[in-house]
Amino acid sequence: MKGNWSMFDRYDRKIDYLRVSVTDRCNLRCVYCMPEEGVVSLSHTDILSYEEILEVVNVAASLGVNKVRITGGEPLVRKGVVGLIREISKLDSIRDLSMTSNGILMEEYADQLKEAGLHRVNISLDTLDPDRYRQLTRGGDLDRVLRGISAALNAGLTPVKINCVTEQSSAEPDARSLVEFCRERGLPVRFIRRMNLATGDFGVVEGGEGGKCSQCNRLRLTANGKIKPCLFSDLEYDVRELGPEKALKMAVSWKPASGTVSLSGRFYTTGG
């Protein structure tokens, strides 16, 4: 399959990272991700089956992808996700298999995920104030996330990294308290300034790799089977129409130099 194809794009960036959104559904309603009025979820037939996702990951791995992150929505709300992790972990060429979760169900799944072959997790946490957390997530229970973080640490899904979304910067009080919390527990923390797909407002992730367009190594598989070469672009290639190999290759070939805007994209179908 590989032939003389290489996963370098037109800007000489090595594309070796695939973020896989397994669902558009979530058990939270974060104010900067989901609209107040809720969302019309994708139908069961629109969502890729685990077999289809595995085929895309398999082809991506054969083309040169060696890092896979499972995202959502909230990946742990989709039944059977542990089984998908188990299958992906069997691929020798995938050297880094991780998940981004809101942590609400992590206490229940941490040991199963580790046993299935997951390497590590990022958990979203924007504040340590239970009331603000409930307000930011429209009803979330902070205690469950804190227990989820402990469960992930105890299960060995390390490093457990914390993703903190800020309004503007890590100088904000919520972010400052998280710095202390993470320092005490040895948890790497990354600060993600609120992004706006429609206006193209995004920045470099503090403490992470996101937003560094000149070094961008990632593709995204959306929950309904589109390969997106860039979060801040409307370019997408349908794996059901084109087949995984052609969709992946076209995404690499047409990956933009940097993000602009995405009018059609939604964080909860692309996994951020």
Ligand code: SF4
């Ligand atoms: S905006 Fe696009 S090119 Fe830039 S880092 Fe994000 S995904 Fe990569």
